[in-house]
Each structure stands twice: as C-alpha cells, then as structure tokens.
Amino acid sequence: MKYSQRKKAILLLADGTIFEGKSVGTDGTAFGEICYNTGMTGYQEVFTDPSYFGQLMLTTNAHIGNYGVNSEEMESDSIKISGLVCKNFSFNYSRVKADDSLENFFEKENLLAISDIDTRAVVSYIRDKGAMNAVISTDTDIESLKEQLKGSPEMNGLELASKVSTKEPYFFGDENAPIKISALDIGIKKNILRNLANRGCYIKVFPYNSSFEELEAFNPDGYFLSNGPGDPNPLKDAQQVAKEIIKRDLPLFGICLGHQIIALANGISTYKMHNGHRGINHPVKNLLTGKGEVTSQNHGFVVTKEDVENHSDFEITHIHLNDDTLAGMRMKNKNCFSVQYHPEASPGPHDSAYLFDQFIENIKKVKK
Ligand SMILES: NC(=O)CC[C@H](N)C(=O)O
Structure with a gap:
C-alpha cells in the first residue's frame, strides 16, 4: 500500500478513550487486551510469540518495520498478536539478512496494524488506568465499535x-x-x-x-x-x-x-x-x-x-x-x-x- 492511500484508523479503549492514527495495510477491526512492549529491537519475535495471543500490541519503539523480516526470526509459525499499534511504520527496510518487508508479512498474515498513534500518550494513560481491552479499526463508527468491544472477553480467567x-x-x-x-x-x-x-x-x-x-x-x-x-x-x-x-x-x-x-x-x-x-x-x-x-x-x-x-x-x-x-x-x-x-x-x-x-x-x- 502506498503511503498516500492510508486511511484514518482509531484505537478505542474499553473506557471510551479514543486515539487517532492511520491504517498500515489491510482494512478491518481487531480486538484484544492492549499491552505495550518497550523493546528497541525484536519485533518479529514478539509478533510471533504465542504468549501474545489475544493481545493488541503497542510498541514504544518509534520505528517498526525498518529492518524487515527474516524467516529465521519466527518464534512460532505465524503472527500471534491480534493487532499492532505503533508510532512510525517503515514501508522501506534495510538489512542484508532481511528476506521481506514487515508490510508484506502483515499482508500475508492478514494482520491489522495502525500507526501515527501518539504511543507515548497511550502508554502513559494505560500505565495509570491499568491493562484493559481495546479495539483498533479502520471503521470509524464509534458507537458500533463500543458495542462490539463490550463482547470481547476479559483476559482475567481466559484460557488461551x-x-x-x-x-x-x-x-x-x-x-x-x-x-x-x-x-x-x-x-x-x-x-x-x-x-x-x-x-x-x-x-x-x-x-x-x-x-x-x-x-x-x-x-x-x-x-x-x-x-x-x-x-x-x-x-x-x-x-x-x-x-x-x-x-x-x-x-x-x-x-x-x-x-x-x-x-x-x-x-x-x-x-x-x-x-x-x-x-x-x-x-x-x-x-x-x-x-x-x-x-x-x-x-x-x-x-x-x-x-x-x-x-x-x-x-x-x-x-x-x-x-x-x-x-x-x-x-x-x-x-x-x-x-x-x-x-x-x-x-x-x-x-x-x-x-x-x-x-x-x-x-x-x-x-x-
Ligand atoms: N510469556 C508467558 O508465558 C506469559 C504468561 C501469562 N500468559 C501472562 O501473561 O502472565
């Protein structure tokens, strides 16, 4: 997808707080508990770690995708996070060892990612309020998303x-x-x-x-x-x-x-x-x-x-x-x-x- 074609996308938290950003690839809606990872490297290992199943991942590192992906860096056979929230998504990548772009990888795995979110503001908010469910979407009908979000399961007590x-x-x-x-x-x-x-x-x-x-x-x-x-x-x-x-x-x-x-x-x-x-x-x-x-x-x-x-x-x-x-x-x-x-x-x-x-x-x- 070309940079110019990116759509408006939102992150809606269970308590009604909204953050605005842009879609990275596929359109859609993804639910999960929002959590943040502070690693400066290792995004592919994180996205494919089965422990993250059912979670919307927010990465605090300012650039995601800049070194592409490599098949040796899979922690399981597929992406396990339910969606990605980041600041800057790199459509270009540079690394000798990379065999594809993160964008292509997301497209193959049908993962919804949104960028241009004020990730520092989100982290500071959920650090105060605590972990909670959220939804990311290219659909901007807030009321409908709020309704759907009510049906998403709580992590507490959840068998995954x-x-x-x-x-x-x-x-x-x-x-x-x-x-x-x-x-x-x-x-x-x-x-x-x-x-x-x-x-x-x-x-x-x-x-x-x-x-x-x-x-x-x-x-x-x-x-x-x-x-x-x-x-x-x-x-x-x-x-x-x-x-x-x-x-x-x-x-x-x-x-x-x-x-x-x-x-x-x-x-x-x-x-x-x-x-x-x-x-x-x-x-x-x-x-x-x-x-x-x-x-x-x-x-x-x-x-x-x-x-x-x-x-x-x-x-x-x-x-x-x-x-x-x-x-x-x-x-x-x-x-x-x-x-x-x-x-x-x-x-x-x-x-x-x-x-x-x-x-x-x-x-x-x-x-x-
Ligand atoms: N990495 C893990 O094994 C996570 C264990 C458990 N799901 C937790 O969130 O605490």
Whole structure:
C-alpha cells in the first residue's frame, strides 16, 4: 500500500478513550487486551510469540518495520498478536539478512496494524488506568465499535493455551542426543526448543491437554512446562501434570506460564498485574548469587510472592528489581525450579541462558 492511500484508523479503549492514527495495510477491526512492549529491537519475535495471543500490541519503539523480516526470526509459525499499534511504520527496510518487508508479512498474515498513534500518550494513560481491552479499526463508527468491544472477553480467567498449542505431539532436535525431554506446549516459543536442543536434548512436544502418563511414555530424563498466553488458572490439566511430576520428584523446569502452573499446582496463587512486564531490559536479581541479570519479559500475570514466602517447600530465587515482584523460585527438596521471565531471549539479552544449563545439570545429577 502506498503511503498516500492510508486511511484514518482509531484505537478505542474499553473506557471510551479514543486515539487517532492511520491504517498500515489491510482494512478491518481487531480486538484484544492492549499491552505495550518497550523493546528497541525484536519485533518479529514478539509478533510471533504465542504468549501474545489475544493481545493488541503497542510498541514504544518509534520505528517498526525498518529492518524487515527474516524467516529465521519466527518464534512460532505465524503472527500471534491480534493487532499492532505503533508510532512510525517503515514501508522501506534495510538489512542484508532481511528476506521481506514487515508490510508484506502483515499482508500475508492478514494482520491489522495502525500507526501515527501518539504511543507515548497511550502508554502513559494505560500505565495509570491499568491493562484493559481495546479495539483498533479502520471503521470509524464509534458507537458500533463500543458495542462490539463490550463482547470481547476479559483476559482475567481466559484460557488461551488451547488456541496456540500443537494439535499432535512432535519431535525437535537430534534423536541420538543424550538427554530426552518431554515438553508441555501451552504456547511454546521456538527458541526454548533451540536452547534445549543446543544443549544435547531431544525433545518431544505435547499438546496442552496431555496427561502426565502421555509425557512419561516418552521415558524422558526431564520435563519442561512452556510459556504461553492467557490466565494460568483455567489450565487444570497442565496443573495436574505439574503435580504428578513433582510428586515423583522428576527434573522439572518451567518458564513464564509454566512457572505460574507450577505455583498453582502447589496451592500458590497468581494474580493479574495492573500492567504487565513486556520488554527486553527488565532488571532481575538472582538472590542465590547476588548478581543482576538484564532480562527479556512478557507477562501480565504473576505468582503471589507472599504465598511463596509462606510455603515451606519453596524458596524465592529471583526478584524483579523494578517492582519487587517474584521473578523466580525453586523447591527446596524437589528437582524443580522456574522463572517468570525468558532465558531463551528472542528477543533480548542472553544473561539468563545459564538457567538452561542449570536444568541440564539437574537432569545429569539424577541420571548418574
Ligand atoms: N510469556 C508467558 O508465558 C506469559 C504468561 C501469562 N500468559 C501472562 O501473561 O502472565
């Protein structure tokens, strides 16, 4: 689409606030909870991260699309955000490694994006008011959009893993690799699988509603619970899987949604944050080493820190330094640990990749 052909488009928040912008490609209307990501790079990884399913993504970086897209930077096989809100959309891109423009990619995936929005004003507004549902549209009939928006589901209590999980089990990595992992796919990012495979793991990935017995039948050396979209509370099957693994004291590692599932499986609650953490420069303190880590984050729910403090089987291992929320925990007498953030990065810094090494060490201890 030529720049001159762009239409007026709007962002309407659930409380009636309106921001005006322009459409980028396709006309249409898209709903979701509005969230913002502060990363300066990594838009393709973010847009294809299954954890973002059902969310309208606002990017605070002033330019989106300027380095195009590359097929190696997919975190799943398609775009998972429900729509994009940005400031400047780059119709031109420049990068040797790029194989297409972001505009073409959006067109192929039929994603609605709007630009020329005062993104700083939106972020400052939703930081005060808290996360809320919104709609973006090239249709400017506000009353009709308001009506439709009323019907869009609240993120609190929403089960979304079933929408992004694999339908059938599949394998990842070298089948002769020394370590076997059963991974529950509640929205898994590809770079988690790459990180495990690069450390000598052959992984069998299971659909979100698989039972412990199905995961066990692969005869794995360790178990993994993935990241993913939505509220962890409705995911009862996954919580049951976590319970069974922990009961048998088998090596277990959970990331983000998987970490929240481990908490819920042990009677530790989670809650929806006023605004989530989404970006690639979130500071975390490792309480075991005293060291800081700059981390990649994407979550709107969080594990209740007080519940972990009061649980005799758990200890806190990591704290988010911006707001003192829980960023990581482990079980004192079981082979189980988990983090709220993303050691696989993609996008983001690699400071926390040691957590994958730790998982492998935990597995090797048992294997000996
Ligand atoms: N990245 C994730 O796994 C996110 C977990 C969960 N959907 C949340 O928003 O908190």
